[in-house]
Amino acid sequence: MSFRRLAVGAWALAIAMPVSAHEPGHSMGGGKPGDPTRITRTVEVRATDNAFSLKSLQVREGETVRFVIRNDGFEAHEFLIGTAHEHAEHLAMMKAMIERQKKTGHAMAMDHHDSGVTVLPGETATFVWTFARAADLQFACDIPGHYEDGMHGAISFGGGR
Numbered sequence: 001m002s003f004r005r006l007a008v009g010a011w012a013l014a015i016a017m018p019v020s021a022h023e024p025g026h027s028m029g030g031g032k033p034g035d036p037t038r039i040t041r042t043v044e045v046r047a048t049d050n051a052f053s054l055k056s057l058q059v060r061e062g063e064t065v066r067f068v069i070r071n072d073g074f075e076a077h078e079f080l081i082g083t084a085h086e087h088a089e090h091l092a093m094m095k096a097m098i099e100r101q102k103k104t105g106h107a108m109a110m111d112h113h114d115s116g117v118t119v120l121p122g123e124t125a126t127f128v129w130t131f132a133r134a135a136d137l138q139f140a141c142d143i144p145g146h147y148e149d150g151m152h153g154a155i156s157f158g159g160g161r
Contacts, residue, residue, distance in 0.1 A: 028082025029086055030083065030132060031129050031131040031132040031134075033114050033130070034064040034065070034130035035128070035130070039064050040065065041066070042068060043057065044068045045067060045079060046072055047071045047073055047119060049075050050150065051149075052153060054153060057153065057155045059155060060131070060159050061131060061157055063130070065129055066128050067079065067126060067128075069117055069125050069126070071123055072122075077151070078146075080117075080140055081115050081116055083134055083138070084138055087138055087147065090142045091144065091147055095144050131155075131157070137156075138155060
């Protein structure tokens with residue numbers, strides 16, 4: 001069995017498990033869910049296996065951006081905003097969640113993540129984010145194997161408001 005098929009199977013199992021990082025109200029750093037009436041621009045991102053069309057992003061502190069993520073790949077992908085450290089923690093949690101599910105065989109619905117979206121193959125998802133300055137801010141897919149394959153990019157802050 002190929003690594004990619006194993007990863008997809010593991011993700012399919014993991015997507016059904018609840019964890020604290022996926023409970024409503026949980027978000028990583030770099031801002032908060034934004035007010036849709038204050039959007040200053042829309043950023044469209046295409047996800048494939050395993051890359052984003054967006055390589056990096058420059059924002060202003062306090063800027064509210066609508067992200068439209070289209071998954072043209074064959075695997076589920078996340079598009080999450082957080083610091084490099086938070087992505088590392090989230091990735092470790094995702095790996096542990098998959099291992100727990102393999103051992104117990106229990107699957108339950110996973111709640112949404114305030115810092116981004118999970119997009120199934122062939123689907124499109126949107127979310128609105130208001131940025132707050134944070135060191136080492138990134139967008140990334142934290143599904144095991146995806147971040148490591150390069151599915152992440154830097155978010156930098158420029159120009160004042």
